[in-house]
Amino acid sequence: MTARTGTEVKCYHCGETCREEHRVHEEKDFCCQGCQVVYDLLQESGLCEYYRLEDRPGTRHKAAAEEARPELFDLPEVRDRLVEYSEDGITRVRLHIPQMHCSSCIWLLENLHKLQPAIIRSRVRFTDKELTVTFREAQLGLRGLVELLRRVGYGPLLTGRSGEQRKGPGIPRTLYIKLGVAGFCFGNIMLFSFPEYLGADTADGTLLKGFQFLNFVFSLPVVFVSSTDFFRSAWAGLRGRRINIDQPIALGIIALFLRSTLDAVTGAGPGYFDSLAGLIFFLLIGRWYQAYTYSALSFDRTLNDFLPLAVLRRKGDKEEPASVGDLRPGDRIVIRDQELVPVDAILRSGIGNIDNSFITGEPLPVKRNVGDTVRAGGRQRGAAIELEVLRAFQDSHLKRLWEEHTGDHERPLMPRTIDAVARRFTVAVLLIATGAGLYWWGHDARQVWPVVTAVLIVACPCALALAMPFAYGHTIRLLGRRGLFLRDAEVVERMAFINAVVFDKTGTLTAREAYDMAFVGVPLTAQERMLVRSVARNSTHPLSAVLYNGIKAPLKDAVFVEEEAGEGIGGMVDGVTVRIGSVRFCSGAPVEREPGVAQVHVSIGGVHRGRFDVRKRARSGMAESVAGIGAKARTYLLTGDATVDGDVAAAFTPGAMRTGCTPPEKARFVRELQADGTRVMMVGDGLNDAGALQQSDIGVTVSESSAALSPASDAILDARSLADLPAMLHLARRARRIVFASLAISLMYNVTGVSFAVSGHLTPLVAAILMPLSSVSVVGFVTLAIWWAARDLGLASRT
Amino acid sequence: MNVIFLLITASTIVAGVFLAAFMWAVKSGQFEDDRSPAVRMLAENDLRSTPPSETK
Numbered sequence: 001m002t003a004r005t006g007t008e009v010k011c012y013h014c015g016e017t018c019r020e021e022h023r024v025h026e027e028k029d030f031c032c033q034g035c036q037v038v039y040d041l042l043q044e045s046g047l048c049e050y051y052r053l054e055d056r057p058g059t060r061h062k063a064a065a066e067e068a069r070p071e072l073f074d075l076p077e078v079r080d081r082l083v084e085y086s087e088d089g090i091t092r093v094r095l096h097i098p099q100m101h102c103s104s105c106i107w108l109l110e111n112l113h114k115l116q117p118a119i120i121r122s123r124v125r126f127t128d129k130e131l132t133v134t135f136r137e138a139q140l141g142l143r144g145l146v147e148l149l150r151r152v153g154y155g156p157l158l159t160g161r162s163g164e165q166r167k168g169p170g171i172p173r174t175l176y177i178k179l180g181v182a183g184f185c186f187g188n189i190m191l192f193s194f195p196e197y198l199g200a201d202t203a204d205g206t207l208l209k210g211f212q213f214l215n216f217v218f219s220l221p222v223v224f225v226s227s228t229d230f231f232r233s234a235w236a237g238l239r240g241r242r243i244n245i246d247q248p249i250a251l252g253i254i255a256l257f258l259r260s261t262l263d264a265v266t267g268a269g270p271g272y273f274d275s276l277a278g279l280i281f282f283l284l285i286g287r288w289y290q291a292y293t294y295s296a297l298s299f300d301r302t303l304n305d306f307l308p309l310a311v312l313r314r315k316g317d318k319e320e321p322a323s324v325g326d327l328r329p330g331d332r333i334v335i336r337d338q339e340l341v342p343v344d345a346i347l348r349s350g351i352g353n354i355d356n357s358f359i360t361g362e363p364l365p366v367k368r369n370v371g372d373t374v375r376a377g378g379r380q381r382g383a384a385i386e387l388e389v390l391r392a393f394q395d396s397h398l399k400r401l402w403e404e405h406t407g408d409h410e411r412p413l414m415p416r417t418i419d420a421v422a423r424r425f426t427v428a429v430l431l432i433a434t435g436a437g438l439y440w441w442g443h444d445a446r447q448v449w450p451v452v453t454a455v456l457i458v459a460c461p462c463a464l465a466l467a468m469p470f471a472y473g474h475t476i477r478l479l480g481r482r483g484l485f486l487r488d489a490e491v492v493e494r495m496a497f498i499n500a501v502v503f504d505k506t507g508t509l510t511a512r513e514a515y516d517m518a519f520v521g522v523p524l525t526a527q528e529r530m531l532v533r534s535v536a537r538n539s540t541h542p543l544s545a546v547l548y549n550g551i552k553a554p555l556k557d558a559v560f561v562e563e564e565a566g567e568g569i570g571g572m573v574d575g576v577t578v579r580i581g582s583v584r585f586c587s588g589a590p591v592e593r594e595p596g597v598a599q600v601h602v603s604i605g606g607v608h609r610g611r612f613d614v615r616k617r618a619r620s621g622m623a624e625s626v627a628g629i630g631a632k633a634r635t636y637l638l639t640g641d642a643t644v645d646g647d648v649a650a651a652f653t654p655g656a657m658r659t660g661c662t663p664p665e666k667a668r669f670v671r672e673l674q675a676d677g678t679r680v681m682m683v684g685d686g687l688n689d690a691g692a693l694q695q696s697d698i699g700v701t702v703s704e705s706s707a708a709l710s711p712a713s714d715a716i717l718d719a720r721s722l723a724d725l726p727a728m729l730h731l732a733r734r735a736r737r738i739v740f741a742s743l744a745i746s747l748m749y750n751v752t753g754v755s756f757a758v759s760g761h762l763t764p765l766v767a768a769i770l771m772p773l774s775s776v777s778v779v780g781f782v783t784l785a786i787w788w789a790a791r792d793l794g795l796a797s798r799t
Numbered sequence: 800m801n802v803i804f805l806l807i808t809a810s811t812i813v814a815g816v817f818l819a820a821f822m823w824a825v826k827s828g829q830f831e832d833d834r835s836p837a838v839r840m841l842a843e844n845d846l847r848s849t850p851p852s853e854t855k
Contacts, residue, residue, distance in 0.1 A: 053838070103838040110839065126834035176825040184818045188811065210804065214811075 013039050014153075015056030038152055042108070045115050050108045057104030058153055072310045073143045075321045082142070084132070090120070091137040095156035097149070098129050109154060116140060116148055131156070171291045179284045182226040185218040186277035192218075193274045197765050212264045215273040222277045223257050226284060245422040245465050248429055249283065252460025259453040272457060275767045279462050282775045290469035290489050311335065311342055314386065327389050336384040337540075343376050343389050344396045350385035353541070353566050354378035359398070359687045360640055362506050364542060364598055367566025377687065382540065398687075417493060417736070418468050421743060422461070429459040436758040447760055454762040458753030462771060463746030463778040468739055470779050474786040475735045482795050483721030484700075484728050487714045494698050494714075495732035497679040501629050502670060502692065504684035505639035508702045509626075509648050510616040511719070515546045517600075521610020524602075528609065529553040532602055535561070535578045539569040543600050546614055547580065568601075579603045583611075597645075618647040621723025626651040628726025636673075638666050640688060667691035683717070683725075727793040734789040742782045749774035 009018040011031035018031040026043075030036040035058060042050055050057060072078055085092040100109060106124045109131050113119045118139035123132045131154075135145060149155055192211040227250075234250035237243060253276065260271030313322035314332040324342045327333065332348065335341055340358070352368030359377045368374055374387060376398035393399060433455040440447040472489035479486060486492060503509055524532065530553040536544040538561045558571035558578075568581010579586050579602070586601035588608035600612040626635050637644065637657040644657055658669060666684075670692045673680050682689065682696035685703070693699030699713040702722065717725065753770050756762045790796040824830070 106835045106838040110835075124835045125832045127832045171830070173825050173828075173830070176830050177822055180818065180821045180825065184814065184821075188814060207803065210807075214807070 010056060011035050011058075012051070012056065013058035015058070034153075041115070041152065047108060047111060047114055049111075050104045053104040053107050054102045057102050072321050073146045075310050075323065077323050078310060078321075079142055086137065089136055089138045090134060091142070092132060092134045093142060093145070095131045095133065095146075095149070096129060097131050097154050097156050099154055100124065100126065100129055100131075105154070108152065112148070115152070116145075119145070171288065175284070175288055175291060178226040178229070179281070179288055181221050182277060182281040182284050185222045185226075186274070186281040189215050189218050189274045189277045193270065193764075193768070196270045197768070208270070212270055215271065216261060216264055219257065219260065219273045219276055222280050223253065227253055227280050229287070230280075230283070243419070243423045243426050245418050245425075245461060248422065248426045248459065248461050249465060251429075251456055252462075253280065255453045255456035256460075259450070259457065270764050272764050272767050275457070275764070275771050278768070278772050279460060279775075282462060282772070283465060286466040286469040286779075289473040311339075324393050328392060329389050331389040333387050333389060334384055335380045335387060337380060337382060339380055341374050341376055341378045341380065341387065342396075343393050344391045344398075345374050345376075345387035345389050347372050347374055348386045348388050350383055351564075351566055352378075352380060352385050353382040355381050355542075357507065357686065360506060362640075362686075365566075369566075381542070416490065417739065418465075421464065425461055425464065429456065432459070432754060432758070439758075440760075451758060451760050454757035454760070455754055457767060458757045458762055458770065459750055460771075461746070461750070463749060463774040464743060466775055467742035467746060467778050467782055471735050471739045471742065471782045471786055474783055475731060475790075478786070478790045478795055479728055479731065482724055482728070483718030484724070485716045485718075491698060491714045492732050492735055494679070495681070495729060496736035498633060498681045498698060498729060498732075500634040500636065500673055500678045501681045501683060501729075502636040502638060502673070502696065503626070504666070504682075504686070504689045504692075505637055505644060505648055506616070506641065507685040508683055508689075509618055509622050509637075509651075509722075511619050514617040514619075515550070515614050516617045517546060517550050517612045517614045519610060519612050524609065526553065528604055530556060531573045531576055531578045531604060532580060534558045534573045535569060535571045535580060538571060539563055541569070543598055543614060544569060544580070547600060547612060576605050578605075615646065619719060619722050623647060623651045625722050625725045628723075629729065631726070632729065634678075636669075638669060638692070663688040663691050667695045670695040681729075724795065727795055731790055731793055731795055734793075735786055738782060738785045738789065741785070742778050745781060746774055746778050749778075 009022060009029045010016070011018055012028040013030060013035035016031045018029055023030050023033070023036060025036050025039070028039070030039065038058060042048060073082075082093045082095065083091055084094055097109070100106065106126060109124050110122055112122045112133065116135075119133060119135045121134045124130070125132070133145060140148075146156060192214050195211060196208060230246045230250050230253065233244065233246040237247055256272050256276040256279070260273050260276060263269040263271040264273075310321045310323045311327070312319045312334040313327070314334055319334060322331075322333075327343055333343075333345065341354070347368050347370050349370060351370075352372065352374055353365045354368055354374055355365040356362055356375075356378050358379065359375070365381050373390065376393075376396040391397075433452050436455055437448050437452045440451050469489060472492040475492045476486050476489060486495075529551050533548055533551040533553045534556045535558050536547040536551075537555060538558055539545075541563075556573050558573045561569065561571035563569040564581070564585065568579060568585035570577065570579040570581075570585075572578070580600055583590055583599070583601050586603035586608050587606075588601050588603065588611070591599070591611070598614045600614060602609045602611065629635055635652060635656060637648070637652045638661045639657075639659055640661055642660055644652075644659060649657070658665075661669065666689060670680050670682055674695075674697070680696045681698045681700060682692045683700045683702060684690075684693055685701055689701075693701065693713050698715060700715045700717050701713040702717050702719050704719045749770065753762070753767075753774075756766055756770075787796060829836075
C-alpha cells in the first residue's frame with residue numbers, strides 16, 4: 001500500500017510527504033509518530049474502513065494548532081454553550097470541527113461509538129462542519145470526548161461562536177416547500193388543462209367545468225403559499241418608492257389569477273391557471289438557484305470567531321480556566337505553545353516568541369522579553385509564558401482595531417442592473433396596458449378588460465427575472481470549483497465593474513510558509529551542512545524549520561542542545577559545537593539588515609561561518625496574476641513593511657506601491673481611489689486588511705485552508721488559485737454581457753406576447769406555450785453561454 | 800363517465816400524499832446536508848457486520 005511518486009513517499013494516514021521522521025509500520029509509510037498512533041488506534045478498533053473510503057484521508061496533527069485545549073471544556077460556561085440536551089446522564093453536544101473534509105472523515109466521526117463505548121451516537125452535518133454527539137457523560141465527560149476527538153485528529157474548534165445557533169442553512173426550508181407546492185400544483189393543473197387544449201368532447205360540459213374548478217382550487221396554494229415572496233418584495237419596493245423586478249411579476253400574478261378566476265366563473269374560457277402555476281414554478285426555481293451559497297464558509301466574521309473562548313488564569317499557585325470576557329487588568333494568564341493571546345498584556349515570565357500573522361500576515365515571530373507588552377491577537381510559539389492582563393478584552397487594541405473597521409460601513413452602493421431594467425420595463429408595460437385599454441375603449445368596450453389583463457399577463461418578466469439568477473448562479477458555481485468562493489450573486493455583478501485591484505503584500509502575495517534562502521559567506525561544506533541541519537531539527541522556530549527543510553544533508557544526533565528563545569539554538573554534533581541564530585548568538589560582527597529579509601547566522605566550532613538570508617517566497621502565479629489583471633484594470637500594492645523587494649516589486653509599477661501603511665491608511669487609500677468612481681477590489685488576508693476589505697467594493701481574502709482565520713469579506717480565494725484571478729474577473733465581465741444578451745432575448749418574447757395581447761388574440765393556449773418557452777430558452781441560453789465563456793477562459797474544469 | 804370523477808379524486812389524493820411526504824422530508828432537514836447521508840449509506844453494511852455492542 002505504499003505510494004511512491006518519484007522518490008517521494010506519501011504518508012498512509014495524512015498524505016503528506018514523508019521526511020525525516022518517516023517510519024514504516026505494518027508495511028505502510030507514515031510521516032510522523034502522530035499519524036502512526038492514529039492508525040494503530042483505528043486498526044485496533046476495526047475502523048480501517050476509514051482508509052478504504054478515501055485515499056489518505058487523515059489530518060496531520062500540526063495543522064490543528066487552533067484547537068482548543070481539552071481542559072477548557074470543563075468550564076461550565078463552555079459546556080453550557082455546547083450542550084444541546086442533558087438528562088439522566090445522557091448528554092448531547094454540538095461541536096464545530098472544521099478539519100472534516102471527505103467521506104472518510106464523516107464515516108469515522110459517525111463511528112466514534114466503536115472507539116469509545118460511552119458514545120451512543122454521533123452525527124455529522126457536513127455542510128456546517130458540525131458534529132452532534134450523544135454520550136453518557138458519567139462515563140466519559142465532555143473533556144474526555146474532546147480528548148478522544150483530538151487523538152484521532154479531529155479536535156473541535158472552540159471560539160466565541162461555537163455552539164451558537166447558526167442562521168440556518170443556506171437555502172431556507174420554506175423555499176423548498178414553496179417550490180414543492182408550486183411544482184405539485186403546476187403538474188396537476190397541466191393535466192387538467194389538456195382536455196381543453198386537445199378539444200376533448202366539449203359536449204360533456206360538466207367534465208370541463210369540473211376540471212376548471214379543480215384548476216382553480218390548485219391555483220390557490222400557488223398564489224397564496226408559493227408566491228408570497230414576490231408580493232412581499234413588491235410591497236417593500238412600493239413602500240420604499242422603488243421599482244424592482246418583483247412588481248411587474250406581482251402585477252402579472254394578480255392579473256393572471258383574477259382574469260382566470262373570472263373566466264372560470266363566468267364561463268368565458270378555461271382561464272390561464274396553467275400559465276400561472278408554471279410561471280411561479282419557474283420563478284421559484286430561479287430563486288432556489290440564486291440562494292445557492294457556500295454556507296459552510298463564513299463570510300461574516302466577528303472577532304469572537306477568532307479568539308479563544310477561555311484561557312488559563314493563574315490564581316496563587318493554581319491554574320483555572322477563565323472566560324476571556326472575565327479577565328480583568330492585573331490577572332495573570334498562562335499562554336502555551338501555539339495559543340493566541342486574547343487581550344493586551346505584559347509579559348511577566350518566560351520568553352515571548354510572538355507570531356502576529358493573524359494581525360499582519362507576517363508569519364515570522366518576534367521576540368518579547370519580560371516587561372514587554374504583547375498585543376492581543378499574537379500567537380505564542382515556544383514554551384509557555386505568563387502574562388499580566390493590561391486591559392480588559394473590551395478595551396484591547398484588537399477590539400478597537402476590529403470595531404474601527406466594522407463600525408462605519410460606508411460601502412458605496414452600486415445600482416443593480418436588474419433594478420434599472422425593471423424600472424424601464426415596468427413603466428413600458430403600464431404605458432402599453434393603458435394605451436391598449438384606451439384604444440379598445442373607443443372600439444369595443446367589452447374587450448378592455450381581457451386585453452389589459454392579457455398585456456399584464458404576457459408582459460410578466462419571467463424570463464427577465466430568471467436570466468440573472470441563472471447567469472450569476474452558474475458563474476458562482478464555476479468560480480467555486482476553481483477556488484474563488486463568492487458570498488452571493490450580487491458579488492458577481494460588482495466584480496464585472498472592477499477597474500482597480502489593490503493587493504496586500506505580506507501573506508497575500510507572499511506565501512505564509514514558503515521561503516527562499518541563500519547562504520552569504522564562504523560556502524558550507526557537506527559536512528558543515530549536515531551539522532547545521534542536525535541542530536536546526538531540534539528547534540520549533542519557523543526559521544529553523546526553513547533551514548531544516550532547505551538544506552540537503554544527512555542527519556546525525558545532536559547532544560547538549562540548548563535553545564535560547566528568540567535568539568537561537570546551539571548543540572554538539574560529532575563533537576563539534578554548532579550555534580545557529582542571531583548575530584549576537586553566533587558572535588558574528590553586526591551586519592546591516594535588509595528589510596524583509598531574516599538572517600540566520602551560523603557558527604561552527606565557535607567561529608562565525610556566515611549567514612543564511614531567508615526571504616518570503618512570492619506565491620506561485622503571483623506575477624501572472626498581477627500582470628493579467630493589469631491588462632484590464634489598475635493594480636496597486638499596499639504593505640505595512642518598509643520596502644518591497646524581489647518578484648513582488650517587479651510585478652508593480654513603482655508609483656503603484658505604498659509602503660509602511662497602517663491599517664487605517666490602507667482603508668483610506670481605497671477610499672481615495674473610490675473618490676472618482678473607481679470600483680476597487682481589495683485582496684488581502686490579515687486582520688490589518690480588514691478595514692480596506694470593508695471599504696472596497698469587493699473584499700477578497702486569500703486563504704490557504706478553508707478553516708484558516710480570515711477577516712470578513714465578500715469572497716474567499718484559495719491561495720493556490722491566485723493565478724486564475726484575472727480570468728475570474730474576466731468571467732464576471734462576460735457574465736454581465738451574457739445577462740444583457742439574455743435580457744434582449746426575453747424582451748423579444750415579451751414583444752411577441754404583447755402583440756398577441758393588444759390585438760386580443762392571447763388565448764390560454766398561446767400563453768401556455770409562450771411563457772414556458774421563453775423561460776426555458778433563456779435559462780438554456782444563459783447556462784450554455786456562461787459555460788462556454790468559462791471554457792474559453794480556461795475555467796471550466798475543476799482544479 | 801362518472802367513474803372519471805372517482806379516478807381523479809383518487810389520483811389527487813395519492814398526489815397529495817406525495818406532497819405531504821415531500822414536506823415532511825423538507826421539515827426533517829433532508830435537503831440541508833447532501834453529503835453525509837451518501838457516505839452513511841456506503842458504510843451501512845459494515846455497521847451491521849460489527850454492531851456497536853460487539854466491540855469493547
